[in-house]
Amino acid sequence: xxxxxxxxxxxxxxxxxxxxxxxxxxxxxxxxxxxxxxxxxxxxxxxxxxxxxxxxxxxxxxxxxxxxxxxxxxxxxxxxx
Amino acid sequence: xxxxxxxxxxxxxxxxxxxxxxxxxxxxxxxxxxxxxxxxxxxxxxxxxxxxxxxxxxxxxxxxxxxxxxxxxxxxxxxxx
Numbered sequence: 765x766x767x768x769x770x771x772x773x774x775x776x777x778x779x780x781x782x783x784x785x786x787x788x789x790x791x792x793x794x795x796x797x798x799x800x801x802x803x804x805x806x807x808x809x810x811x812x813x814x815x816x817x818x819x820x821x822x823x824x825x826x827x828x829x830x831x832x833x834x835x836x837x838x839x840x841x842x843x844x845x
Numbered sequence: 846x847x848x849x850x851x852x853x854x855x856x857x858x859x860x861x862x863x864x865x866x867x868x869x870x871x872x873x874x875x876x877x878x879x880x881x882x883x884x885x886x887x888x889x890x891x892x893x894x895x896x897x898x899x900x901x902x903x904x905x906x907x908x909x910x911x912x913x914x915x916x917x918x919x920x921x922x923x924x925x926x
Contacts, residue, residue: 765880771887783888786912795907797900799846799891806852806887807864810880819878826876831867 766811766819766845772832773804773839807831816845847892847900847926853913854885854920888912897926 774780780802787801811819820843832839855861861883868882892900901924913920 773887773889786888789911790907793907793910795903797893797903798907799893801888801890804887804889806854806885807867807882808854808885809882812878812880822876822878826871826874826879829874830870 766813766816766843768809768811768819768823768841768843770807770809770823770827770831771804771840772806772827772837773802775836775838778836811843814845816843819843819845847894847897847924849890849892849900849904849922849924851888851890851904851908851912852885852921853887853908853918854883856917856919859917885918892924895926897924900924900926 783801783803786803787798790798790801809823811823813819820841823841823843827839827841828834864882864884867884868879871879871882890904892904894900901922904922904924908920908922909915
């Protein structure tokens with residue numbers, strides 16, 4: 765069995781109102797060192813199989829089709845077999 | 846300036862209905878190799894400062910106070926200075 769992680773973030777230039785709200789809240793709590801914050805999604809998967817390259821390819825397809833919205837989001841993935 | 850990443854996941858035993866829904870959707874698309882999927886949050890931060898240890902401590906506080914809900918969520922963080 766393989767373990768995989770997917771990181772989904774908004775593309776550069778796409779507004780991230782949730783991130784802006786959290787940034788403002790952090791500053792109001794006194795965390796002035798935070799200069800920018802962007803929120804994304806994170807998924808942990810368990811996959812059957814041990815073919816790292818094949819699993820990465822399939823997981824990339826899953827991201828394109830369902831997990832991410834490739835118009836406005838970038839994704840990054842890691843598979844450990 | 847330092848860059849940091851925060852990964853927030855539900856603790857073991859906490860239900861993850863969003864993950865279950867995505868898992869079902871993947872299976873209905875034919876991705877039967879996916880055995881489990883859990884959804885979390887991912888944040889990318891830019892922090893002023895170069896004191897890696899100090900920044901990690903402050904970021905841990907931010908997670909405890911605002912970014913994560915420590916009752917039901919675990920968090921993991923990385924700071925690159």
